[in-house]
Amino acid sequence: MQPVGIGLVGAGAFGVFCLDAFAVMREVRITAVADVDAGRTRSLADKYRAAAYDSLDMLLADTAVEVVALNTPPYLHAAQGLAALAAGKHLFNEKPLALTLEDGAALIQKADTHSRHLTVDYVMRWNPYWQAAAKLARDGVLGALRHMDLMNHAAGLDLPNDHWFWDKSKSGGIWIEHGVHFFDAFNWVAGTPGQITASQSFARADGATDRVEALARFGDAAAHFYHAFDKNGQTEQTTVTLTFEHGYVTLREWVPTSIELLTTVEPDALHSYLPGQMAEPERIGAQQHRLFAFAPEGKAAVYRASIQAGIRDLARAVRDPSHRLAVTGLDGLESLRLAVQAENT
Ligand SMILES: NC(=O)c1ccc[n+]([C@@H]2O[C@H](COP(=O)([O-])OP(=O)(O)OC[C@H]3O[C@@H](n4cnc5c(N)ncnc54)[C@H](O)[C@@H]3O)[C@@H](O)[C@H]2O)c1
Known part of the structure; x- marks a missing residue:
């Protein structure tokens, strides 16, 4: 070509x-x-x-x-x-x-x-860990999707006060500038368009909105989004937890480099979904298995x-x-x- x-x-x-x-x-x-x-x-x-x-x-x-x-x-x-x-x-x-x-x-x-x-x-559409989560949801191997949760503590403290990000007329605000990534990802995982049912926002002392939160539904799945731009590059963290009938899927970091499954489904049925390097599955209590796979090449790659x-x-x-x-x-x-x-x- x-x-x-x-x-x-x-x-x-x-x-x-x-x-x-x-x-x-x-x-x-x-x-x-x-x-x-x-x-x-x-x-x-x-x-x-x-x-x-x-x-x-x-x-x-x-x-x-x-x-x-x-x-x-x-x-x-x-x-x-x-x-x-x-x-x-x-x-x-x-x-x-x-x-x-x-x-x-x-x-x-x-x-x-x-x-x-x-x-x-x-x-996120091209991130192997998000792709694994979307495929697990689409194939129904963990049962029905019940809840999607985003906790996004982002490095807003690293952005100077006069950065366009803080000016809503330039960025659109947190939901439009950054939230769209996760609205798209949740739409894709749920396979059905969402509706916001409630939201709230918080401003810091200089008047800039630095935290927003919303509840939503995507068909029969409930969802929660929280974005706080009040951490720095050292302390930021993002966690997405998808709750299914038969287990939990967790993606960590805003560009995920790992996936964790805690589930009652047998590991053999799940191996093929997990990209990257896989840790040995662990038995957790009498009913659950923990599966973990990660990208040794790291976030930037x-x-x-x-x-x-x-x-x-x-x-x-x-x-x-x-x-x-x-x-x-x-x-x-x-x-x-x-x-x-x-x-x-
Ligand atoms: N997809 C992602 O993962 C991801 C990650 C970070 C940023 N972004 C998006 O990328 C875009 C840029 O973000 P950024 O952090 O690089 O911003 P930035 O401010 O660092 O860069 C913007 C650049 O645009 C230039 N610019 C401004 N006005 C211009 C004009 N009229 N014509 C030509 N150039 C002009 C500026 O000089 C600057 O170099 C934003 O839309 C942001 O949301 C996407």
Whole structure:
């Protein structure tokens, strides 16, 4: 397959991580980088032997760019994404799809009108431990899904007070900027759209909302989401617990690198679901088994592989008209709908 030309717009913290992930892939080629910071654009373009542009319009005029990887802050996604699609580019949109449902729907409409592909970089969809959890739920091996719980204690203290994240007009707030990842993941695991039933938020002394919480239902499964951006890189932790009729599945870290099952189901029926390196199953009491599998390569490698899998899927759709994207604009819109609901309930 001829490598697909990528133009990355917004070479900030995450953009640089994505460039590094794209650079070693054979399915894509970094052809251009654009950022309002001309110095950074130039040095990254030099590093990856790509064209450097200080405006989106110039990057969009470059015919070698087939896919725009949009890594700018969320408030720019709608306008820049619409411009990219109108210029005939496919779109690898960072989350969130947009800040409003109207803008999200307009992006999907624009992609349809111009017959372009649009996907959202929902890395959990490509994380092997989330994939294992989703497959366990889909196959029903642990019985019915009863409850999904997210406890996300994130490193908000590492973000300066003037970072765009804290400005709702730029980020959309915690639900829209970050919560969408987990709304999408829970939609996918449950296999049915969710509804928010209650929510609350908490502000710190300077008025910035740093903690949000919601209850939801996904069909017959209950769900709870808690995001607190009040820890730092040393003290952050994320835990997702999925409760089934016949056991519990736990994913740890916001990019999970392990999966733990505590279940009454016999281990032999479960081995094939567990990715990575597996510990010897343990008997816990008279009825339960503990199974544990983890990624010895660590978080950065797992994260990077998930980003690569997302862009690979898009590159494949660009080259092969019969290929269907795993994550569509509608997935981006559905998770945004829940985020807006959580914001307004
Ligand atoms: N999928 C994930 O796992 C994941 C992880 C982190 C961040 N993100 C998303 O990535 C996006 C970027 O986040 P970040 O942390 O890298 O932010 P950042 O502030 O570090 O980087 C944003 C970059 O965009 C540039 N920029 C601003 N306005 C621009 C414009 N008009 N045209 C071109 N460039 C412009 C800035 O100069 C900066 O370099 C956000 O949407 C965020 O939600 C996704």
